[in-house]
Amino acid sequence: MPRIVKQKVEFEGRIEEREVVLEGDDLPVWPADARFTIVGAPVTRVDGRERVGGTARYTTDQYPAGMLHGVILRSPHAHARIAGLDVSKAERLPGVRAVLSHLNAPKIRWFNGASWLFDPELRYVGDEVAAVIAEDAAAARDALDLIEVEYEVLPHVLDAAAAIRPGAVLVHPTGNILGGAPERYERGNVEPALARAEVTVALTVQTPDQLHHSMETHGSVAEWSGDRLTLWDSTQHIFGVRRQVAVALGIPMDRVRVLSPFSGGGFGSKNAAGKYSVIAALAARQTQRPVRVIFSRIEESQAAGKRPRSIQKIRLGARRDGTLTAIDYWGLSNVGAYRAFPSPLSGPPKELYACPNVRTDTASVFTHTGPAAAFRAPGYLEATVALECAVEALADRLGLDPLEVRLRNYAEGDQVLERPYSSKFLREAYRLGARSIGWERRTATPAQVVRDGTRRGFGMASQIWGGSGSPPAYAEIRFNVDGTAEVRIGTQDIGTGAKTALTQIAAEVLTVPVDRVRLALGDTDFPYSPLSAGSQTIASCGPAVRMAAEEARRHLIDAAASVLEAAPEDIRLEAGHLTVAGVPDRRISVAELTGRMGNFTVTGRGFRGANPNDVTIRTWGAQFAEVEVDTETGAVTVLKVAAAHDVGRVINPLQYASQIHGGVIQGLGLALTEDHVTDPETGNVLDLGFDAYAVPRLPMIPEIDALAVGIPDPIANNLGVKGVGEPPIIPTPAAIANAVANALGVRITDLPITPMKVLRALGRLE
């Protein structure tokens, strides 16, 4: 059933909106009261044994025969020009097969044209200078020391505020603000509203650089066969990497196959091809050998991306009853030397509350530090700290319950946007979370002293994020003669459990056990699927898998009708058997039927079309934190986080909880311990590797209550799912910061909230 949609498409650098005819997906949304046996069940990971047992082969586990090892020489300076480069000694070292640099590599545009694959101007400590390809990693590393580089050291700027001052050193000739100028959004009229407000609060908030530190570092293994490249890449978007690499090499896309059957985390830092991907491909073509370029943990700290640190200022105006009348928000994001897209800091201030007067001024600022990358809820997390701390400060000022203030300003979609929300069950999330944490135990600040030197506090924060998926996505399904089914889809499971959830969807439709359905992904030979980021994998791919399975189901029923000599409308598919309605002994199992059909294969193909264009699709949530603060040591202990989110239908409650746990823990890290530290003089990264950089350790993990609203979205897509990837990280830092403020009666708005900062806030340190 073809239909026409408007689609923003990119062609030769232009973005155009065009109407394009698409196949349609006319499946009705699974109703809220549908009775399922597999969807919604706590199915354990279909690839859990592989992942835990060590048999899963990640990119870093690929060792094609004859593989060479590539390592990268990185800039020791925050800003320099390569004035001289002599690689001849390195080239002569036994075992070295190639040295790539700007002297001999093709000139390939990088970072949206802002730089080159090998750029003689170096813009951060860690920027790529050259790559050595050798028989083994030790020889390659030895050769790095033999490369002679003459650096012309240039002045640098590391701080975002400094970088936007007139006369600042320029990181790029187009200026230090990404896109040339700050972005402004305004509705209503903020200044007079603030002037007239019965009460105002103002906060300055800072959030740190946060490193993704995926368990599998970034990297690629490249192998050519004839004019065709196979690239194993630890990525969140195999099709994107394929396109980027094809364009970089100037070859047709059909010559590139990208594989990523297993991937050890990305969190947004693997949304695109890395320089390593193209370096591996170029080196493999040049040497006619497979080439591996995989980051060390140190490189992962230097050059793999980060959540950019932010400086934010927020002013709220309100009536005495807590009704917001104005939000004035200003935010800078220090995106380092390279970044394609600005941080979407303005999202929460624009949408979270039904405030008539809102202004946001935001900018992403280039500095001579490591490049920023998307990190789980980019911008939204940072801005939520500012907004939700300010809201709670407002409640405190007014002596109101912060939850009451939030409910008073609850926004329907058409109050803040042109289009209504497809679903918004944030009230339910507030209710579930408040009940779990025991919100009624919260007292006005400063909160109660629980024992000598220890204060307890409660805080909360709201969450908003997209949930629309990123169509299109395609899937196909095929039965084998023995009744096993295979689903193929070109998505990737970056550790989120997408493989398991998608398998459940297919198994549910086909009424067969999960272990009779094998879902294969991570291969650009499979049907197109989008980026696994933005919480969009299941909302993109799930509906396509369902549609493919439904088509296969109809195919099974038609075939069974013939074999059982009945009309298709009289055939029921239940529990892996096809039965003639009312004639219980006229039945055949799926496996017997596919066996009888022989090589006449039961197939199905599914498509996830464009989103409905009359609604806005968002996820919602609220988290409530209970903390204890040791006023002697400044140590903050998070006792519990109650996390309640409206992400539409929950396909798998175990995986839902797993995402909640992961998000809360990562958010807790940002709130309390993580900060990527750069020497303010030299721009050197000071906390390389896990030794120095403080991701949360096990004893820090609180009780986490993962609560799901669980109401299917009635419009978003045929499953009623939205997405749970980013939501749980978004409110955690704000909730913890609010709980600390509640405990102490002083507000610390410079995250992470380290013991030193606590003691300083309490006046116990200078």
Place this chain on the structure above:
Amino acid sequence: MPRIVKQKVEFEGRIEEREVVLEGDDLPVWPADARFTIVGAPVTRVDGRERVGGTARYTTDQYPAGMLHGVILRSPHAHARIAGLDVSKAERLPGVRAVLSHLNAPKIRWFNGASWLFDPELRYVGDEVAAVIAEDAAAARDALDLIEVEYEVLPHVLDAAAAIRPGAVLVHPTGNILGGAPERYERGNVEPALARAEVTVALTVQTPDQLHHSMETHGSVAEWSGDRLTLWDSTQHIFGVRRQVAVALGIPMDRVRVLSPFSGGGFGSKNAAGKYSVIAALAARQTQRPVRVIFSRIEESQAAGKRPRSIQKIRLGARRDGTLTAIDYWGLSNVGAYRAFPSPLSGPPKELYACPNVRTDTASVFTHTGPAAAFRAPGYLEATVALECAVEALADRLGLDPLEVRLRNYAEGDQVLERPYSSKFLREAYRLGARSIGWERRTATPAQVVRDGTRRGFGMASQIWGGSGSPPAYAEIRFNVDGTAEVRIGTQDIGTGAKTALTQIAAEVLTVPVDRVRLALGDTDFPYSPLSAGSQTIASCGPAVRMAAEEARRHLIDAAASVLEAAPEDIRLEAGHLTVAGVPDRRISVAELTGRMGNFTVTGRGFRGANPNDVTIRTWGAQFAEVEVDTETGAVTVLKVAAAHDVGRVINPLQYASQIHGGVIQGLGLALTEDHVTDPETGNVLDLGFDAYAVPRLPMIPEIDALAVGIPDPIANNLGVKGVGEPPIIPTPAAIANAVANALGVRITDLPITPMKVLRALGRLE
């Protein structure tokens, strides 16, 4: 459009005919006068550079990291029982990782249940005793010598005639005739017709064992990832191997992926999984390391299969004008120790001539020699030697032109079968071939002396073979954003050029150059396709590729209609551009359109359904040979072979010619030089490897005129193709034997026609 077909299907060992609903392929057949630009053009191999340049990766080129090497210990006796087996010394040899034998390997049925993967009873010299898996091939071979086997030697039978005598040693307990008893076919009443015939001729004909000697030997490389097996296999049927291996290992089919992106020939010997495939898989599972088991050239001679030698007796009855009144045919095929299906010797005698009285008695006989395998036109080649030599002997006896005799007995389908032929252009083949060879130069035997001691002769033979393909087959096509298209189909290119021909079909429909379409095959992750044997690949897969491309074409047109703001019926796709009819400047290229559609992918899916059930589909042909025989040395020189075949539409004349050349050369080998020699006492193979076994060498290759009738079949499938794999080998030996008889005036019917046999026939040797 679902339709119902009767389909013979196998399920749990039973073969049943059931009606099953299928998707339909309602595309009209491409008309005979269609104007094509790519189909029918002499496109060079799309993978020629890879194959010739050494970058194509065949099974034998797979070296996954950590791979172990497996070698097989083979029986030195034609018939023995393993009375004792001690592998302990072998196991202790450094580098040895496993030794598999009947003592420890799972009991896996083999050869249709007639034997086991490791059978303690050994039935030919070369039968598998044990396998050693070691770090390198040298260690594995050394370990073979350390395996201590006590053989209880048993009596054996090597000769087919001896094996069917009462009291013969039994190769299998069920008897020495495959299937238990000879097969008989009869129409009319042969004995009285022979008795009443105005003239009769009788011939006894023998054809030799012929080895396939594929350039890539048989073998597999197995690698497990978790519970999932990847098997590279040099095979003609990736899906068949997958199923066989899954059944052998007792695991679901979805756990096995078989890859064969390049394969170096098969000729029928790689139609199924080998023991090597399962041994590699078992050993890899046991050692948790990839395992390679690839035949040496010696093993290729011993254990990879052969065309079985035949003994045939034929009597023809005819009227004086050459009209056939009776054909009485008897044939034995010596299929060695193992064979699943009998040789179809009866095909040509039943169908080639409109004779009212035909009887065939055929049997495939087990002996203690190497197993037979299908070999390019199994049975048909052998029986054609008997039938076509007899027809020419009859013509000589009657003083008639052999071509006239054949035309007098020309058979329409309903004269010899229940159903008419979909097409039969054998008369055209006769005409083309006769003109090319200059058939009018033929004189009655003995033919003219051209120079002292040299006689020249002419001979011909007819060809019949199936052409129906082997549905189903499935294909899919997908456009990339840059306008390149990718076709995926689970067939295999065993060297025939299937990849090129299928690419041409897609490119023709899509009106884009061949290099903008990449066809991927040889992977069971792609859509199901059948066995590449029986000349059926293009007739099976081609129509599915066309259908997929037609669907993609419609998809392009619909999208273009939207972008160009016109009705789909007004859009033309020509030369890679979509144009609004009558508005030449309203146009967009395929690449621009797919670019605009972004990730909304143009796709198509194709299906090759069952054959029409009211016709019989056959290919036809005739070959004419001109030879010189040196009466002093007995040497036969083939000067020219004119080969004219009706195989339906020719997709690629270069590849058509290539198949003709290959078939004629292989047929010439069987006619003149090839004979797989077994010691009649011990059953030892005496001509191991290429040194001893005489495939034709370059100086022996005659001029070969590859002539195509080229008329599309109007019914067979949507392309009008039949298939050219086997046809060209079928008539070559008979045509050469007839030409030698024409030259000498004496008929040699024991092939190969060696110089010794020529001299003996001329009475110059005892």
